[in-house]
Amino acid sequence: MKPFFLMSTQKKPTASRFCIGVLSLSLTFCATGEVFSEPPKVLTLSQAVSLTLKQHPEFKAFVSRNMAQQGYVQQSGVGERPQVGLIIEDALGNGEHSALRNMQTTLTYAWILQQEQIDGRIAAVKSQAAQLEIEQQIASLDLAGNTAKKFIQILIKTERLKLNKIALQQAQDVVKALSERVDAGKSSNVEKLQAQAEQVRRELAVEDLEHELKASHYQLTSMWGEAGKSYQVSGDLMALPANPSVESQLDRLKKQPLLAKFATQQRIAQAQIELARIEAKPQWQVSAGVRRYEATDDFGLVAGISIPWGSDNRNAGKITALQAQQEVLADEANALLQKLDAQLYVLLQEMGHSRHVIDTMQQRIVPLLENALSDATRAYDMGQLNYTQWNNVRQELLAAKSSLLDAYESLHLQHIEIQRLTGSSISQ
Numbered sequence: 001m002k003p004f005f006l007m008s009t010q011k012k013p014t015a016s017r018f019c020i021g022v023l024s025l026s027l028t029f030c031a032t033g034e035v036f037s038e039p040p041k042v043l044t045l046s047q048a049v050s051l052t053l054k055q056h057p058e059f060k061a062f063v064s065r066n067m068a069q070q071g072y073v074q075q076s077g078v079g080e081r082p083q084v085g086l087i088i089e090d091a092l093g094n095g096e097h098s099a100l101r102n103m104q105t106t107l108t109y110a111w112i113l114q115q116e117q118i119d120g121r122i123a124a125v126k127s128q129a130a131q132l133e134i135e136q137q138i139a140s141l142d143l144a145g146n147t148a149k150k151f152i153q154i155l156i157k158t159e160r161l162k163l164n165k166i167a168l169q170q171a172q173d174v175v176k177a178l179s180e181r182v183d184a185g186k187s188s189n190v191e192k193l194q195a196q197a198e199q200v201r202r203e204l205a206v207e208d209l210e211h212e213l214k215a216s217h218y219q220l221t222s223m224w225g226e227a228g229k230s231y232q233v234s235g236d237l238m239a240l241p242a243n244p245s246v247e248s249q250l251d252r253l254k255k256q257p258l259l260a261k262f263a264t265q266q267r268i269a270q271a272q273i274e275l276a277r278i279e280a281k282p283q284w285q286v287s288a289g290v291r292r293y294e295a296t297d298d299f300g301l302v303a304g305i306s307i308p309w310g311s312d313n314r315n316a317g318k319i320t321a322l323q324a325q326q327e328v329l330a331d332e333a334n335a336l337l338q339k340l341d342a343q344l345y346v347l348l349q350e351m352g353h354s355r356h357v358i359d360t361m362q363q364r365i366v367p368l369l370e371n372a373l374s375d376a377t378r379a380y381d382m383g384q385l386n387y388t389q390w391n392n393v394r395q396e397l398l399a400a401k402s403s404l405l406d407a408y409e410s411l412h413l414q415h416i417e418i419q420r421l422t423g424s425s426i427s428q
């Protein structure tokens with residue numbers, strides 16, 4: 001696999017040995033994982049996202065929360081327990097009611113007619129379970145998006161490291177060649193000292209990127225609980241995502257889990273309104289039993305009904321509050337949709353601009369600067385340019401290639417954010 005920046009270091013007569021021939025661009029990226037000592041396993045973006053969604057601790061919490069929700073559903077189906085009563089009358093008195101001669105014993109069984117209330121509670125609790133599912137979808141999108149961003153940044157930093165290593169190698173070649181020219185009296189020692197300072201700056205840049213890349217690998221693998229484990233991050237940044245249409249993305253935006261969460265909360269409020277109305281109704285209590293007459297050694301059946309007395313609008317305040325809450329949720333959902341709509345439109349425009357920047361840099365600016373460097377090198381050999389002028393052209397070419405990497409990074413990160421906003425699957 002070719003490196004992103006292929007720079008010629010082959011020695012040629014005079015100034016050509018200084019030339020940084022950044023001549024070919026191959027945008028097939030492979031982060032080698034060289035910051036690790038053990039042979040790494042190949043890891044693609046889809047595999048990284050899959051590992052995160054399977055092993056991130058936040059999803060283990062959702063398993064426990066689902067179990068808790070099932071427990072609440074089960075508990076909501078438990079009503080008031082029936083009551084068994086025993087009543088003794090006309091016993092242990094005096095006269096005819098002394099001892100147990102005229103005692104009456106009544107055994108009753110009473111229960112509340114509450115099935116409607118139980119059904120209402122179950123419906124209210126089940127509506128909350130739907131919200132938990134939406135929250136899990138939101139968490140999935142956020143975690144997948146964060147994983148994809150870390151993955152892309154590793155690819156970019158790997159190519160930056162390659163670029164800086166090549167620049168360092170050529171800075172070392174420049175110092176060596178200038179030393180020979182100084183010894184031969186063809187260049188001043190000032191140019192040699194400037195080249196040595198440039199070499200030191202390149203060494204620092206390489207060291208900084210090595211540390212950043214190591215930290216980025218650690219952050220990525222920590223997403224699925226394997227922090228520091230060796231992986232070879234592999235991806236193709238040249239496979240640029242297509243620019244989606246604004247209309248299609250806006251349609252997908254309306255199905256975003258964040259908006260679905262508001263709709264679910266409105267359904268929860270509606271279920272609670274229905275439950276409040278049911279609970280406001282009087283709960284009838286029915287009882288039945290058997291009565292024993294000791295005096296005549298007879299039995300008789302007894303039955304009764306108890307109806308709470310009072311107004312049925314005792315939950316009117318709660319119902320009013322819940323209805324107002326529904327309106328608040330609807331307004332918040334509309335406000336969020338407008339906000340996401342603006343964010344999505346801006347991202348789509350930025351994505352199109354990033355693609356334009358890539359095309360312009362790759363097809364026009366970089367080739368022009370490569371030709372400029374070639375001409376500057378010949379001019380330097382003939383003494384028409386000094387070291388500083390020649391080095392400025394070289395630095396401008398390196399800066400252009402670094403900007404090209406910036407554009408690729410921006411494009412892929414913008415695409416990831418669009419996928420997260422619209423609730424799309426982040427796997428490529």
